[in-house]
Amino acid sequence: MRANHPNLKTAAVEKSSHREYFNIAVSVDCVIFGYEDKELRVLLIKSDLEEFSGLFSLLGDLVRPDEDLDAASYRVLKERTGLDDVFLQQVHTFGAVKRHPSGRVVSTAYYSLVNIHNHKLNIDCHDLHWHPVQTIKKLAFDHKQILDTCLNMLREQIMDHPVVHNLLPEKFSLRALQELYEAILGTSLDRRNFRKKIALKSWLSELDELEEDVTHRPGKLHKFKTKALKISAPKKN
Amino acid sequence: MRANHPNLKTAAVEKSSHREYFNIAVSVDCVIFGYEDKELRVLLIKSDLEEFSGLFSLLGDLVRPDEDLDAASYRVLKERTGLDDVFLQQVHTFGAVKRHPSGRVVSTAYYSLVNIHNHKLNIDCHDLHWHPVQTIKKLAFDHKQILDTCLNMLREQIMDHPVVHNLLPEKFSLRALQELYEAILGTSLDRRNFRKKIALKSWLSELDELEEDVTHRPGKLHKFKTKALKISAPKKN
């Protein structure tokens, strides 16, 4: 244990004498959620590390020296999905010494919500795919834990913030919205209570259009009034 | 923009070819809250950086290569206060390129709650002091923003988790508890509603002892049943 407590200046400025502090790499990992076939999905890539062969991992990259942390997660997202007008939120930073087998990497996790169908997918490299969240048992590194943490955050936030608009088409029925909530929460919801609760939030505008191509009575279409890209105040109501 | 997306292995293992990614320093900053004279306080240190002379800053340090991120914040806390059985919680990671004038530093903020009177303060270096939170207008670097973020987190969490036991003596009156909540929240609370709400949480045991040395009718003393050091599930009820 050092007798004195060097502050940031000491170590950050006099790099030569404290070189060892830069042996920590900084990365971001993005939990990119999508929604398809009434299932919540997450964008994964086949891990190419020897130790984790066969496993998938989240999308991440090292943060560049001239790049803000948030910008790095935006970059990863844009490189992979071509989208840049999406919801993106920092969740937690994972910094265990041994979390990465190849060296010390501190990684900040973000989650985002994108419309699987909207984006001009850069899934040319077909190691990428949208995997149903429910069926994920194991991921490379500590990525399963990161996924779980982000999923919990998502589940908390959808009740207070209209973030899920990113996962739906412009116009949607209340039933489609409820199915999305059920997919995210992993539970079933009472239809009447759900509609009441959503109505109270005043997030939606009711349109004069009806569903089409349904084999039953069509419901009215709705759309979100707001398009929040970030949760400004991470508070409860 | 790179054509391919190097993954962590590429950059973290082959250090020689990606040395630049290690020019980011990783640090922790601790927002250490205390409570004295019915005021919420935070432990600050006089910044010795030229540009910020006269300003105070939070307690932080670089993360060591062989040290977990959480462990680094525990270490900072222990070095400064001598305490290691305290509540400590990660809040957010700040990673703007220009947040630190001396170089690129990504810093993860933690907040903790300690009893100002309990600890054998390592405040021998008397640049340290407990500053009332209310009167803090400006801090070095982005530390004011970090403080605000942590204070918001604290305010959210005290309603759902019995974390404030760290700020009180073993035995306390309900009035003392309410004054603490009012100091943290920056508002005044209705006494009856406060007692009712606290009773509902079942966090406290009522003792058979009374306050002493008060100039009025003494209240019953209470103590916390649990001593949570970490918030296990960062969920709402």
Next chain:
DNA sequence: ATCCAATGTGTTCTATAGACACAAACCTAT
């Protein structure tokens, strides 16, 4: 015309939040 499947709607019950008042207890000063 009938069947089918989903829409659209309201009440009851329970729990929690907020506003609000008064009697009892202990201390102090006389």
Next chain:
DNA sequence: ATAGGTTTGTGTCTATAGAACACATTGGAT
């Protein structure tokens, strides 16, 4: 001992939100 001061301890009313729950209506399909 008595009276005055200050705080404790307690309960009701109202409003709001969550959870459980049923039925008539609509449009499509046959």
